[in-house]
Amino acid sequence: MHQSLTKGCLVGVGTDIVYLPRIAKLLDKYTSNRDRNISRFHKITQKFMHPIELNQLDTLLTEGSSSKTRLTTFIGGVWASKESTYKALSCFVPHDMIPPAKTIYTGLFYKMNAKNGYPTLQFDDKFQESHLANQDFYRDFVKIPQIKPLISIAHDHDYLACFVSLSSYGKAIEK
Amino acid sequence: MLRSIFRTVTPVVSTFRTASSSLAGRRICTRFVTPVRLYSSESVDKNEITTRVIDVIKAFDKTAASKEVSPQTAFHKDLGLDSLDTVELLVAIEEEFDIEIPDKVADELKSVGETVEYIASNPEAH
Numbered sequence: 001m002h003q004s005l006t007k008g009c010l011v012g013v014g015t016d017i018v019y020l021p022r023i024a025k026l027l028d029k030y031t032s033n034r035d036r037n038i039s040r041f042h043k044i045t046q047k048f049m050h051p052i053e054l055n056q057l058d059t060l061l062t063e064g065s066s067s068k069t070r071l072t073t074f075i076g077g078v079w080a081s082k083e084s085t086y087k088a089l090s091c092f093v094p095h096d097m098i099p100p101a102k103t104i105y106t107g108l109f110y111k112m113n114a115k116n117g118y119p120t121l122q123f124d125d126k127f128q129e130s131h132l133a134n135q136d137f138y139r140d141f142v143k144i145p146q147i148k149p150l151i152s153i154a155h156d157h158d159y160l161a162c163f164v165s166l167s168s169y170g171k172a173i174e175k
Numbered sequence: 176m177l178r179s180i181f182r183t184v185t186p187v188v189s190t191f192r193t194a195s196s197s198l199a200g201r202r203i204c205t206r207f208v209t210p211v212r213l214y215s216s217e218s219v220d221k222n223e224i225t226t227r228v229i230d231v232i233k234a235f236d237k238t239a240a241s242k243e244v245s246p247q248t249a250f251h252k253d254l255g256l257d258s259l260d261t262v263e264l265l266v267a268i269e270e271e272f273d274i275e276i277p278d279k280v281a282d283e284l285k286s287v288g289e290t291v292e293y294i295a296s297n298p299e300a301h
Binding site for chain 1: 259263266279282
């Protein structure tokens, strides 16, 4: 069944490219058996992953079958999606109204795979209640304009590229 | 420094001992018990903070070990660190000083000097 196409207005676009061996190096450095290293690895991932993504990462780490490539691609893809989306938001959100990077990365949205395996981005509808200091930002630049994200990721050997677009389906945004 | 604190405390403690020896079954005479406000030790010296931050940077990135790192050193411009490197570096600094850097502050820390200034102003830094 075809989904009807709804007309939206493109308001922001962002991109990022990740050199995957540096993610592999991060994994090697911090996921050895030493407790302190694993603790620091978790602290690093908690700086940019939404709780849903952290759960996905935990599942991959505890599954013995997860290859290092799979883990590297997952972490690299999440990181690239965060950077891309932040840049897309910066296209239309005034600098003084955009929340701190960590707030956006860990609270505003998360990356998931659709049933067909394609990546998707989901805004966390609990953001407004869990981040009271950023209520105005969410109301004015996500909820009222009904911002919808689209994401595309490609990876080839050592590189992963991510593109994010944000479109408004609601009330016009006025800067 | 601890000696200076104890010098202040001693007279109160001796008063307290005198008071406590007669406490059994008796009401405490609060006239002789003076509350003392104790202050934590001085915040970490800025020079020490600078040395420790630079040590963390040099340990973090092998290429930085050979570069001259000073308070003026910028993470991106001088050390070539990208945003993921900076996340990793700030986590290492948080662990070194046993602090948590607020999200908004983390976005603004672009150099060694700015990081040192923040830590120096944080009373919880060790």
